[in-house]
Amino acid sequence: MTNSTADTVAHVKWILAPEVADCKIIREALFCEGVLRFPQWLDANIVKTIKSGVHRSVYQIALSEFDIHLKHNRISGPRAFLRECFRTTKAKNEFKMALDLLALGIPTIAPLAFGSSSGFIPDSFIISHTIENAIPLNDYWEALQNQSWEESWDQRHKLIKALAIFLAALHRKGVVHTDLHPGNLMVETQQQKPSRIIMLDLHPVRIHGTSVPWEIRLENLAMLDRWAALHASLADRMRLWDYYTKEVIEFEGANAFAFHDKYWLKKQIVIMKALESNANMKLWSSFDLRCMGNNRRFKKFHRNTIQGHHVTDLGKDCLNDLVNLQTESGNTPHLKILKKSKSSEVISLTMNDGSIERKLIYKKIFATKMLDPLLTLFRPDGSSRSWTMGHALIIRQLPTPRPLAMWHTHTLGLKVDGVIITEEIPDALDLPKYLLKIDLLDEQLKTHVLRVLVEKVAHLIRKMHDLAVSHRDLKSPNLMVSESGGDVKIWLVDLVGVRTHTHLPEDRKAQNLARLNSSFVNSKQISNTEKLRFLRQYLKWGMEGPFTWKAWWRKIGKLTGFKIAKNQKSGRPLA
Secondary structure (H helix, E strand, C coil), X not given: CHHHHHHHHCCEEEEECHHHHCCHHHHHHHEECCEECHHHHHHCCCEEEEEECCCEEEEEEECCCCEEEEEEEXXXXXXXXXXXXXXXXXXXXXXXXXXXXXXXXXXXXXXXXXXXXXXXXXXXXXXXXXXXXXXXXXXXXXXXXXXXXXXXHHHHXXXXXXXXXXXXXXXXXXXXXXXXXXXXXXXXXXXXXXXXXXXXXXXXXXXXXXXXXXXHHHHHHHHHHHHHXXXXXXXXXXXXXXXXXXXXXHHHCCCCCCCCCHHHXXXXXXXXXXXXXXHHHHHHHHHCCHHHCCCCCEEEEEECCEEEEEEXXXXXXXHHHHHCCCCCCCCECCEEEEEECCCEEEEEEEXXXXXXXXXXXXXXXXXXXXXXXXXXXXXXXHHHHHHHHHHHHHHCCCCCCCEEEEEEEEECCEEEEEEEXXXXXXXXXXXXXXXXXXXXXXXXXXXXXXXXXHHHHHHHHHHHHHCCEEECCCCHHHEEEEEECCEEEEXXXXXXXXXXXXXXXXXXXXXHHHHHHHCCCCCCCCCHHHHHHHHHHHCCCCCCCCCHHHHHHHHHHHHHHXXXXXXXXXXXXXX
C-alpha cells in the first residue's frame, strides 16, 4: 500500500493548518515545492505502517524534528463513491472537526494539513502530530486484564475516572461521537498511569449547538457499554456510570436531569441496557456471515470438486496439506484418531504452517442418507453450521476453538461430505473426563474444585443465553475444560446445535439446561446440591426473585424426564 500512497501524494493539493502556514521549519520538513516528502521518507526507511486496507492506510513517520501520522483515505466501491459525491472528503471533514474540537477544549489530534488527489475518484489525506505516550483504550484495558487484581486496581480506577470525566465534558460541550468504541479512544499516560482520554477518527463526530440531550447521551453511553459488557466487570461498568453522573451533577447542576430520583436513575440503566442489547444484535448479525465471504479476514477457495472457506492467516501450503490429508493411515506421531463412526470422523493432528506449529482438530462429517446432499440446498449442513456458529461465538466473546477452514466435496453440484478444521484446546478434557479427574483428589480439595467448576459452567451458560445464543445439544461431552495457572476455563464445542436469536425465549433456555441436566441423571459426582448451586448461580443468586429457582427446577426436571423417555424409546444412549 505504501507504493500506491507514494504515487498518489505527488498529485495532491494541500491545505495547511495555521500552525504550518506560519512556520517555515514545519513546512520544509513536510513539503518540497508543494509535494509531500513521502517518497523520500520511504527511501530513508522512517515510515512505519500502522494500519493498511482497501479503505484506508495509516502511517507513522519519525522526522528529525517531530513525529507525524499520515492517513490515506481511499474510495472503495460504488457506495463510497456516491457518498463522496454529496459530502466533503473524509480528510477535510476530520481536519475541520479536529480544529473545532480543540477550540472546545476536547483532547484530539493536532492536524497539520489535509489534501485531495486529482482525478475523477479522488483520495484524501490528513497529516497530524503523533500523540506521544498514548495507546488505544482497548489495548490498555487488555494489558490491565493480564495483571492481577491488586496490581491493576489503581490504574483501572484512574482510567475509569478519566473516561467518565472525558465523556461528561464531551456531552456537556455538545459533542457526540456516533462510533464510540475503545479503538477510537486513546489513553495518554504519565508515569505509566492514565492521565486523560484523547479522541480519534473524527469523521463520525457531531457537534450540537448546546449540551447533548439526555436521550442521545444514553445512546452514546450504550454504544461504549456494549464493548464493556464483553470485556469489563459489572462493578467497573457501574463505577463508570457513577463517576459520569457525579461529573454531570458537578458541572451542569443537580437539576440538569432527574438524578435526585433513584427510580429514574434505575430506569435509565435499564433503558441503556436495552439500547446496548439492540445495538449488539444488529452489529453481530451484520458480522455473523462475513466468514462466508471474501474480505480481509476470510477467503473462499476452490480445488477441483472441493469448495470452501478459510481464515486469511492460514498459510496456503498448510491449507493444501489439510485438503489433501489422507486419514486412513490410522494413528501416527502427528495424527491421532479421536472418534470414528458412520456419521463423522474426528482427528487430532499437528501441522507446520510456515514457522508456526499448529495443533488442530480435523472433523469430517459424512452424508449418511441419500437425501442429505439435497437438503443442503434448503438449510446449512453440519460443517457450515459449525463454521458460522464458531465465528459467531468468537464475535460474542464466548469461548470456543477458533475455526480455521471449512470445505465440502461436491458431486453433481451438491454438497456431500464436509470438513471443518479448528484449533485444538491445549490439555483440555471433556466435562465427564474432567469429573473423573476430580474424583482422584482428596475430599476437601475435591469439594472446592467441584464448586468452582459448577459455578464456571453456570456462568458460561448464563452469559451464552444473555447474548441470545442457544445450544440444543448441550450435553456434558460438548463442554471442554482446560486449566491454566490454576484457573479453570470452560469451552463450547460441537456447534452443530448452536443458534443465534434476536430474542431467546425461556422455553429454549430451559431445554438447554434440561439437556445438560440429563447428562447427570445417574451421576454420582453431581449431587442435587451441586445442581441447585448451578441453578442458583445461573439465576444470579436471587437477582430475578428469591423463589424463581423453584419454577425453573420444576420445569427443568419435567423436560429432563421427556428427554430420558425419548432416548429410551429410540434406544439411543444418554450422553
